Amino acid sequence: MKTWQELNPGAVITEPGSSRSFKTGSWRSYRPTWIEENCCQCMLCWLYCPDMSVKTSEGKRGEFDYDFCKGCGICALECPGKKGQKAIVMTEGVSGPEPDTPRGSARGDEERAERAGGPPSSKKEGV
Amino acid sequence: MTKMVAATGNEAIAHAMRLAKVDVCSAYPITPATEIMQRFTAFAADGEVQTEVLLAESEHSAMSACIGAAAAGGRVATATSSQGLALMWEMLPIASGQRLPIVMAVCNRAISAPVNIGCDHSDSMGTRDCGWIQLYSENGQEAFDNMLMAFRIAEHPEIRMPVMVCQDGFITSHSIANIQWLEADAAATFVGSYRASNPLLDIQRPASYGQLALSDTYMEYRKAHEATMGKVPGVLREVAAEFKAVSGRAYDLFESYRLEDAEIGIVVLNSAAGTTKDIIDRYRDRGIKAGLLKPRLYRPFPYDEVAQALKHLKALAVLDRSDSFGGSFGPLYLDIAGALSTCAQRPVMINKIFGLGGRDYMPEQGEHVLDELIQIAKGAPVKAAKEYIGVRG
Numbered sequence: 001m002k003t004w005q006e007l008n009p010g011a012v013i014t015e016p017g018s019s020r021s022f023k024t025g026s027w028r029s030y031r032p033t034w035i036e037e038n039c040c041q042c043m044l045c046w047l048y049c050p051d052m053s054v055k056t057s058e059g060k061r062g063e064f065d066y067d068f069c070k071g072c073g074i075c076a077l078e079c080p081g082k083k084g085q086k087a088i089v090m091t092e093g094v095s096g097p098e099p100d101t102p103r104g105s106a107r108g109d110e111e112r113a114e115r116a117g118g119p120p121s122s123k124k125e126g127v
Numbered sequence: 128m129t130k131m132v133a134a135t136g137n138e139a140i141a142h143a144m145r146l147a148k149v150d151v152c153s154a155y156p157i158t159p160a161t162e163i164m165q166r167f168t169a170f171a172a173d174g175e176v177q178t179e180v181l182l183a184e185s186e187h188s189a190m191s192a193c194i195g196a197a198a199a200g201g202r203v204a205t206a207t208s209s210q211g212l213a214l215m216w217e218m219l220p221i222a223s224g225q226r227l228p229i230v231m232a233v234c235n236r237a238i239s240a241p242v243n244i245g246c247d248h249s250d251s252m253g254t255r256d257c258g259w260i261q262l263y264s265e266n267g268q269e270a271f272d273n274m275l276m277a278f279r280i281a282e283h284p285e286i287r288m289p290v291m292v293c294q295d296g297f298i299t300s301h302s303i304a305n306i307q308w309l310e311a312d313a314a315a316t317f318v319g320s321y322r323a324s325n326p327l328l329d330i331q332r333p334a335s336y337g338q339l340a341l342s343d344t345y346m347e348y349r350k351a352h353e354a355t356m357g358k359v360p361g362v363l364r365e366v367a368a369e370f371k372a373v374s375g376r377a378y379d380l381f382e383s384y385r386l387e388d389a390e391i392g393i394v395v396l397n398s399a400a401g402t403t404k405d406i407i408d409r410y411r412d413r414g415i416k417a418g419l420l421k422p423r424l425y426r427p428f429p430y431d432e433v434a435q436a437l438k439h440l441k442a443l444a445v446l447d448r449s450d451s452f453g454g455s456f457g458p459l460y461l462d463i464a465g466a467l468s469t470c471a472q473r474p475v476m477i478n479k480i481f482g483l484g485g486r487d488y489m490p491e492q493g494e495h496v497l498d499e500l501i502q503i504a505k506g507a508p509v510k511a512a513k514e515y516i517g518v519r520g
């Protein structure tokens with residue numbers, strides 16, 4: 001870590017793209033999972049992501065960038081999926097696709113998960 | 128040969144901005160600072176300056192525009208007063224935290240409510256901890272000189288901080304007095320050109336302003352800010368020495384008036400210092416050893432130098448033209464008390480609150496204060512550590 005004598009005056013950043021080194025994925029409390037067989041490659045998730053956490057390769061959707069995804073769930077909300085099956089689901093918890101122990105019965109959490117197309121405690125995973 | 132003119136304090140500020148060849152000026156009118164921009168926009172309209180003048184929809188926007196223009200790399204100035212300065216408040220620490228050398232003239236005016244347009248120092252005192260450098264001016268001449276020197280201090284490579292140049296609203300801003308201009312060539316040479324450290328318009332060297340610094344780095348930035356402020360007195364003295372060479376007028380961190388052999392003293396800012404000097408002269412004629420200290424550089428406050436100048440006194444009154452409500456003392460008193468707190472020998476101190484909301488500071492008020500100090504210096508007990516003077520009831 002830099003001492004106060006070594007800082008750039010005014011916190012001005014002169015190295016472009018330095019936000020790459022500030023990983024914000026740990027802010028996440030919901031984790032999106034991509035289900036490739038349900039994906040129609042509409043790229044709405046890529047378009048709507050407020051960060052740049054939907055990776056692409058050769059015009060196709062790729063995996064999530066979990067170093068920066070904050071779990072806002074907008075991608076899952078917008079995802080049209082295929083035949084009523086969402087291609088992005090939100091599960092509670094930071095790291096794994098398995099849902100963590102539900103955090104009490106806070107209605108806000110459930111509503112948020114439901115809005116985002118994720119599995120609230122009363123529904124089956126992946127629905 | 129420098130030219131002597133009759134001008135208001137506001138005209139003096141506008142001329143200083145003209146002479147400094149400001150690149151961008153964004154402002155919103157407010158009494159009593161309006162005349163500064165009225166004069167300056169006339170210079171711009173008449174082609175006397177090549178300044179981009181941005182008339183914003185509020186002071187908050189005006190300061191925001193100044194911040195953007197300064198980050199872009201321009202020399203930037205503005206002016207405001209009272210509620211306008213209050214509305215700018217949110218942006219002030221952003222200007223200083225991003226180390227943008229904006230120069231702002233402040234016509235000191237009371238703060239609402241009740242609504243009042245008269246002079247007191249509540250506006251700039253409310254911004255004293257925003258990380259800006261603050262200079263105070265006794266009269267139009269000092270406002271003019273401070274404004275010119277402010278660009279040099281703000282833009283000094285070791286400093287790069289915004290500067291407020293304060294003068295008393297109406298008393299100084301609207302009073303016509305003799306002012307010596309600096310010739311345009313001399314002023315241009317003195318102020319010089321400015322090159323920003325990381326201008327946004329330098330597209331070859333991209334920079335980003337307004338960064339996040341959380342608990343792991345924020346405190347280091349604050350320490351760096353404080354350390355930079357510590358360099359201001361030295362830079363101010365260098366700049367003042369150069370200014371004296373071109374103008375013949377000498378300035379320091381503060382003005383000491385008949386203070387060296389004084390036993391009693393008054394500390395007061397801005398225009399009231401002029402009245403107080405006359406009172407002190409009359410008391411000196413009667414053999415009473417009275418003196419005055421008029422701070423010029425208020426932020427950063429030169430604690431050590433002020434303490435050295437005051438510690439030999441027996442009794443000292445600090446006259447505040449604003450108050451820190453809630454049983455505390457006026458802000459100037461608190462700084463003077465802080466400065467003297469490390470001195471083994473120091474004067475007994477009293478605090479007077481005067482002249483709020485344009486209330487005149489009359490010579491009799493200063494005389495009463497000096498009479499009280501004479502008694503305290505003889506050992507009389509202090510009747511009130513803090514007292515409003517010139518107030519009914």
